[in-house]
Structure formats: C-alpha cells, structure tokens
Amino acid sequence: MFAYLIRRMLIMIPTLAVISLITFVIIKLPPGDYLSNQLVELQSQGESAAMEKIQFLRDLHGLDDPLLQQYAVWVGLWPDPGGSFNGLLQGELGYSFEYGRPASEIVGDRLLLSFLVAFCTIVFTWLVSFPIGVYSATHQYSWGDHSLTFIGFLGLATPNFLFALVLLYLANVVFGTSVGGLMDPEYIDKPWTLDKIGSVFEHIWIPVIVIGTSGTAGLIRRLRANLLDELQKQYVVTGRAKGLPPFRLLTKYPLRMALNPFISDIGNLLPQVVSGAAIVSVVLSLPTTGPMLLQALRSQDQYLAGSFLMFLAFLTVVGMFLSDVALSALDPRIRLGGRSLR
C-alpha cells in the first residue's frame, strides 16, 4: 500500500504541474489582456496619465516577459520583477487588475466557503443515496423502490437554478431565513466567530440540497445495480442457504463490493459540485468562487481566474487521489485478464 501511495503521489504532482501550465496558457491565449483592453479604452478617451499607470503595472507584473517566465513567476518558482518569490507556492494568488488589489484580499473566505459547500454537498449526497440505494436493491420492484427511484429522478431532472428559486421561496416563507447568501448580512467580512459559523450552517442547507439532489439519482442507480449484481452471486445464495442472518449476509461482502462507485465518485463529484455550483451561486448570491470566477474569465483578469481554476484543479486531483487510495484499500483485487504483474 505504501508503494501504491508513493506511485500515485508521483502521478499527482506532475498532473498538477501540467494543469497549472495549461491553465496559464489558456488564460493567456485570447489576444490582449485586461490591461491592454483598459489601455485601448483610455486611449479612445485621450487619458495619458492613466496610460502611464497601466504601463507601470505592465512592467511591475512583467506582462511583457516571455510566457514561460510569467508562468514560473505565477507559480512561485521564479522571482518576480521585484526580485522576490510571490507565487502560488508562497500563497500569493496574484494581482487582480479589475479590483486593483491582491487576489487573496478579494477572494477572502470564498475558497473556504466553496470547499465547505462542496464537502457538505458530497456528505449530503452520500447520506441520501446510500440508504435509498441499499433499500431499493434489497426491496427490488417494491412500492418503496419505485417511489424512491421516482424522487431520485425528479432530483436529477429538475434544473438546479429552478430548484434553488423554489427553495429560496420556501425558506423565506416557511422558515423565515433571510434569502440568499451563506450567512446573515451582519457577518459578511467580519472575523469568524461561533455566531458566524452558526449563521453559515443556518444558510448552507439550501445550496447543499440544491446542488446535492442532482447527484443523488446517479449514485442511487449505480449502488442499486451493483448491489443487485452482488446479491445474485453464488456466494450470497450459499450464505442464505446456510442460514446466515440477512443483515450479516448483506454487509459481509456484497455491500462492501457495491461501495466501490461511492468511493470512486469522490474525485468526480468534487469538480462537478464546484462547477455545478457556479450558476446556483449566482442565483442564491453565494459568496463562493463560482460567480467571481465567471466575472474574472469574462474580464480576462488572468491571475484571479487562474488562481480559481488552479483551486478547482487542486480539488479534483486531490479528490481523485483520495478516492484511488480508498478504492485500492477497499478492493485490492486484480481484474482477471490483466495478468501483467511486473
């Protein structure tokens, strides 16, 4: 397992490096940048003082340097024009030209809140789909199976933004929760306190349910199908014939084998949850990375957009790593046919 961990880690590191390079190149691909767009606008207005400021910013951030050098500075492997390392490795997300401040100041709690929403959504998805999937498989074609499957499909078929609007209305009318956001307005931009954390958890259930329901149906169907396959295998029939109690018969092997899609989906769920949350975040006015990423991409605010994309990539790669390690620990079997061992 240790060797597996090392080998898998060695895949993760270059993957992140390549993603960071591709992200940077893609962001730089469109002609011009935020400052050159500003420059054109100011030139048309005949403002020369601001043009000098823009040229100063270009020199300060090395925007005229070779692409690879700009990339290395952004990652933090090369000193910036000031001679110091100020890149992602040093925790600096770069400078936001649109806001005129370091990106880390603008991002604030957004990365943390995005991670919190994503984490809670995945936990919610599992908590809902696991018992339903098991029930549906063990009570195949019963009323309960049909009803729960119907509800699952309903979640899959309903657009997230529509569901968000319905829940917003219900939360306001039935529960009296302030509409939108992830906390009460008085806690925004304030230090973290227990009251603020409480306010976040008071609000977080709406985005979690909205984003999570679309993922539950798929997991329910997969768990149901896998468990049904396992339950029809000979060793289960033998166990049943020998009088093994039904619960033990279910949990001893079939359930463990059917859990594989749950584990392998960690890596797939994370990016889905984060990117799927972008539109929901706009509808629900969530202070997460989604709306800011959209705006940064539209305005070619390269460092801000790049930092957000790297955050998403990091979540995905780490999620994949965790799911692969968990899957390998859970099911270290060879697939018959693949006999190459060295």
Place this chain on the structure above:
Amino acid sequence: MTDHRYPIGALVPDYSRAGIGLAVTGGPLLLTNPAPAVLYALSAMALLFAVFGARTAIRQLTRIEMSERGVWQRGPLGTAVPWEGLTAVTVRYFSTRRDRKNGWMQLRLKGRRGSILVDSTIEQFDLLASRVVREAVTRGIGLDETTRVNLVALGLDDAVRVFATEPG
C-alpha cells in the same frame, strides 16, 4: 531451499521514484520560500519519498529464504515466519491505472512473532506464493475472497479450489 532477491532492474524504478519525488518536493522547499500550508504539505511528501528511498535500499539488501521450515527474511530488518507459526496469508493487487492493469501483487505472511511482505517484483514470486499458499491450505488457514481472486490470476487455481471445498 530457495533464495529470492529483488533484482536491481526492479529496484531502479523505485530509486528513480524516490529521487524524482524528493527533487520535486524538496526542490521548491529549498529554493523558494513557500507558504506555511505548502511548506507542511511538501515536507510531509518529501519525508514519504525519503522513507520510500530508504525502504528500497533495505529491499536491495534483503534476501528471502524459503525452506522446509518456513520463510526467513535476511537483511537489515530480518524476521522469520516458520510454517508452524503461520497465522494468515493475504495477496493484494495494486495498480495506479484506471483499468487496473500493469500493477503488482503483494504477498503478506503473518506469523506469531512478525510478518513478511513480499512484492511480485522479487525473483520467482510465483514459486514463493504457491508454496506459501500450499502451506496455508494444508494448515487450514482461511484465505479471504480478495486473496483467492488474486491467486486465481496468478494461476494458482488448484490451491483455491482445494480451499473452496473446505467448510466455512
């Protein structure tokens, strides 16, 4: 008695992995001034790669002896599992690929006083595994489902079939 070693050709990739891992994690640690969170993450990873390098070096110095009495691991972390003290045998398969191909197996023998872990990259792994499984079957030691599937893949179907007829 048979004697098994890890061939140097099989250890070179592991040495390379440890070296590359140390370079890509330790390099930024030494040459740049990373943020605390990055510093801890890179340090932990660098430590893991260093331990992996040390483990590979130990493997190079290790010799596995199998005889009528049991399996002996000679080298820096020497231990022994006599047949009469054998309590469990597991065979695990690992692959970093999504299609689970091109992986490697690990045979673990647990004894009363210690355990021996052998990778499939060792010389004559099939011979070692078949003998260990035969001893396990003879002594009525249970093999789990994963081990049985992996043994079938190794071509040790007979041992699995014998065991499958055992009650329990």
